[in-house]
Amino acid sequence: MTDTMFRWDKDADGVVTLTMDAPDAPVNTMNDTFREGLVATVERLEAELAEDPKSIRGVIITSAKKTFFAGADLTEMVKAGPGDAAAMFEMVQGMKDALRRIERAAVPVVAAINGSALGGGLEIALAANHRIAADARGSKIGLPEVTLGLLPGAGGIVRTVRMLGIQDALMNVLLPGKQMRPAQALKAGLVDEVVEPGELLDRARAWVTSPEATATQPWDEKGHRIPGGTPTSPKLAMMLPSFPANLTKQLKGAPMLSPKRAMQAAIEGAQVDFDTALTIESRYFTELACGTQSKNMVQAFFFDLQHCNGGGSRPRRADGTPFPTTEFRKVAVVGAGMMGAGIAYVCAKVGMEVVLKDVTLENAERGKNYSEKLEAKALSRGRTTEEKSKALLDRIHPTDSYEDLHDVDIVVEAVFENTELKHKVHAEIEAAVPDTAVLGSNTSTLPITELGEAVERTGDFIGLHFFSPVDKMMLIEIISGENTSPETLAKALDFSVQIRKIPIVVNDSRGFYTSRVIATVINESMRMVAEGHQPTLVEAASRQAGYPAAQLQLADELNLKLMKKVREETEAAMRAAGHEIEDGGVAGLVNRMLEEFDRPGRLEGRGFYEYVDGKRTRLWPGLWSELGAGSIPAEETNLQDLVDRMLFIEAIETQRCMDEGVVVEDADANIGSIFGIGYPAWTGGTRQFIVNYDRFSGRPEAAKAAGVVDGALPDGTPTLGVPGFVARAEELAAAYGERFTPPASLKG
Incomplete structure (x- = not known):
């Protein structure tokens, strides 16, 4: 005993x-x-x-x-x-x-x-x-x-x-x-x-x-x-x-x-x-x-989640002491569209007073109506009470006047993704709020340092990238610009904890981390269609990889108009930096979808898929009859290659983000990829997929058929860990292009 x-x-x-x-x-x-x-x-x-x-x-x-x-x-x-x-x-x-x-x-x-x-x-x-x-x-x-x-x-x-x-x-x-x-x-x-x-x-x-x-x-x-x-x-x-x-x-x-x-x-x-x-x-x-899958999932859903939720990326003062915890009582959300309305709701739900500002009071009230609908649904399902629901909605104050922002603790700007518009709004916000207020911008792609040029208090300016729908998506990507102070970053992390979001911390870059990485897999999937692979197989490969949503479906959700705009801005920046662009026909495919067939996505009820009453029904038959997709017979497509192209293109872009210092912690990369952009859970996230790579993960029969012994194919090609990842990436690069060439940082 x-x-x-x-x-x-x-x-x-x-x-x-x-x-x-x-x-x-x-x-x-x-x-x-x-x-x-x-x-x-x-x-x-x-x-x-x-x-x-x-x-x-x-x-x-x-x-x-x-x-x-x-x-x-x-x-x-x-x-x-x-x-x-x-x-x-x-x-x-x-x-x-x-x-x-x-x-x-x-x-x-x-x-x-x-x-x-x-x-x-x-x-x-x-x-x-x-x-x-x-x-x-x-x-x-x-x-x-x-x-x-x-x-x-x-x-x-x-x-x-x-x-x-x-x-x-x-x-x-x-x-x-x-x-x-x-x-x-x-x-x-x-x-x-x-x-x-x-x-x-x-x-x-x-x-x-x-x-x-x-x-x-x-x-x-x-x-x-x-x-x-x-x-x-x-x-x-x-x-x-x-x-x-x-x-x-x-x-x-x-x-x-x-x-x-x-x-x-x-x-x-x-x-x-x-x-x-x-x-x-x-x-x-x-x-x-x-095996590898349990290690991947334990790493992500236990250790990495603990890191993110426990303040693992929270900065300290120069002398090593912690910044005091900030409690936010009143928040301003500027822009009452779907994203702003969702942000207002999650803030009010945890007890914050919310000023929901838009150019007209009608727009602001329409934004509050989003919360009213959510609460009505919660009431009908017995998940709240009349008293609690009324108290929540009473905390949201629609307005068209900046004067109502005079006593807020933090501002989250959520207007349209346009640099000039955001500059104008940020200047107006700074003039209206207290000098102590955190200046936050909800943006998915625009560089925070550039957006911060419109304010004088650049140290108080920070990116707060929410994901849609805000009331359901648990992640918030916090972007620290070149001038963002460590104290402001600490406050942003306190804010995320208060509104019950999982925070990841990244540094500034066009597209930051999540948007930059998800763009690669959507582009890769559209490239597959442009190459002639059957669209049905492209979607099947997405599902077999373990993505919660197939990639063409996701393209419809994000909208091709927005994707085109972001792509053009990104390509312009890359050309200005002296980089060549080779997109494998994606731009042509998107342009034809928009200009010839007016199929931008789900919002308009027509995209890669067809929709009836807002519900997705089937892939648009015109992909074959009008666009000429599917020229490659199904039996000639290597489905595992399609799966690996999706998984690898995101993992490689993540490694580039790590190399550039956009992402510092593996935990932020893993949690951001799973909770923000739907990277398959069994991988443990994009970085974990690299460091604990298993070529035949979940496919023991395939490993046996391939003759794998002690983590290698019969010819000596490694199948596990970083060496296995590099070997497979080089195979994909040889077959499909240099974009799969593994970064030098993985070969050391």
């Missing part, structure tokens, strides 16, 4: 309370200390029961932390590679054995879940005979491993299948990876009771000493049947073939391994005994934990 992780307290009635309390750590995780403590605790429990079966009446498992248990130690997890598979498998099996011994003990066990129990935390609770959750603020319960490229590896799949049935376990818990509130977890069947926090331990003790307490798990009882049946049950057997088909449809062909392996573990495990099912689960877990 160790006293470093599990505290053992036995009362006069023989009830043992096991309190998990990881030393020198804010949360409990499944690390070596936990595993050693778990085994020692099990051994003590078994020894005392063997000596005197009546000495222990029951066991309560709880936590001394604010959370119950945080799951796996991800710092350890990301270190595992293919060579660690055997050790990983044995470690997981050993931990499962200890949990199995607890649930097969001769006394009832109850989990008193005092806070969040995610992943491994819930798996510990599932090994108890009864689960009681405190209705604690912020508490989340669930098995989110699939969203990190993993699967529940401590019995979570095996136990939920036997508790809920294959279909409910997969569709409601395992595949979506939902993090549920205690009441939702109760409804889903993951916990048995929900009580007030102050009642938790009393209720746990009452249950474990009650006549209803049982020491036997349902699946260990003779004759237990999995709810809904096993894969051999006639009714389920009829439905089973649709499961992988529906999953493929949900994934849209993306090479995501974790949901596939979770489904396999659930279905295969349901056909064998409990302990064999645990072994099957361990094998699939080991494959994922030692």
Whole structure:
């Protein structure tokens, strides 16, 4: 027995309370200390029961932390590679054995879940005979491993299948990876009771000493049947073939391994005994934990998100001390179009007073109407109350007068993307606001340093690039111009935290980071069409790469008119700098779409796609009949090449941004690419795709067919890491052009 992780307290009635309390750590995780403590605790429990079966009446498992248990130690997890598979498998099996011994003990066990129990935390609770959750603020319960490229590896799949049935376990818990509130977890069947926090331990003790307490798990009882049946049950057997088909449809062909392996573990495990099912689960877990996708997703969705949300890019004073945190109470949004209206809404939603300014009061009120519609929808769905909705809307003050900006803390300019217009507006803003106000500009492409030329307080001027729709998109790209002061950058980061956005920090450049990078993949996709590839295959390649939206669809969303304008400005700047332009026919394609066929995009109801009542229906047949697209027969297109061209063109442009100092931190690149421009989640982001590259990620059968051994093809070409990325980029450069030539910084 160790006293470093599990505290053992036995009362006069023989009830043992096991309190998990990881030393020198804010949360409990499944690390070596936990595993050693778990085994020692099990051994003590078994020894005392063997000596005197009546000495222990029951066991309560709880936590001394604010959370119950945080799951796996991800710092350890990301270190595992293919060579660690055997050790990983044995470690997981050993931990499962200890949990199995607890649930097969001769006394009832109850989990008193005092806070969040995610992943491994819930798996510990599932090994108890009864689960009681405190209705604690912020508490989340669930098995989110699939969203990190993993699967529940401590019995979570095996136990939920036997508790809920294959279909409910997969569709409601395992595949979506939902993090549920205690009441939702109760409804889903993951916990048995929900009580007030102050009642938790009393209720746990009452249950474990009650006549209803049982020491036997349902699946260990003779004759237990999995709810809904096993894969051999006639009714389920009829439905089973649709499961992988529906999953493929949900994934849209993306090479995501974790949901596939979770489904396999659930279905295969349901056909064998409990302990064999645990072994099957361990094998699939080991494959994922030692593979590249889990490392990519853990890096992005855990470590990189922590960096961005935790102020990892927040500057300090010259002497190293932090700038004081700024609290913003009143914001001005200048420009009440869709973007400005969305910014006003998210600011008002967190309690800020908002002055929404436009050239006419009618326009400003129309901008407020955007918030009114959102609140009406929220009310109809029961997500807010009349009182809260009214208070939010009352905080938005439409105006056509700059005089109403006299006491704001920060301004976000959100007028049309035109340098001259923005210069005029910025000068007017500076004259109207206090000298202490932060001067922000929402722009997706125009250089911040250039825009700041219209103001005198250039140190207070900063770029705040929101993404549309603002109320749904979580990212904000903060752009520091050449003259932006570190203090202003710190204030901008405080603002982003206050409005609950994920901030990334970049330096000035035309297009900054996100717009600059996304332009490359949209242009590459239109180049494919111009080359003669079937537009349907171009879109299929987007989906198979794992993009949330296909690229021609995205071009319609962004609008070809705007894209043409941005492209022309960018090309003019490049020519002025002495660079040659070779676009592979993209300009000609866009010009014909606009000038000959008047198909600018979704807003006008016609673009690469056709639309009915605003809804996308099909690719425009004129792509073939009028534009002559699709001259290359489908069977002559290498679909994997199309996939790689999309992924690589964005990754290479990201590397150029890193080399130029536009992006400094890998975390900003990864989070910006995933949350801002839809780079596939399984990659971990554009930089992670490079540093942890796997040519056959999610395609083990293809790797086997290609003869990959120890991270190389039979001819010695590397397939992993930066060397693998460089090798594949050079192949693409040889086949499709110099734009794929890997930057020299990757070859050192």
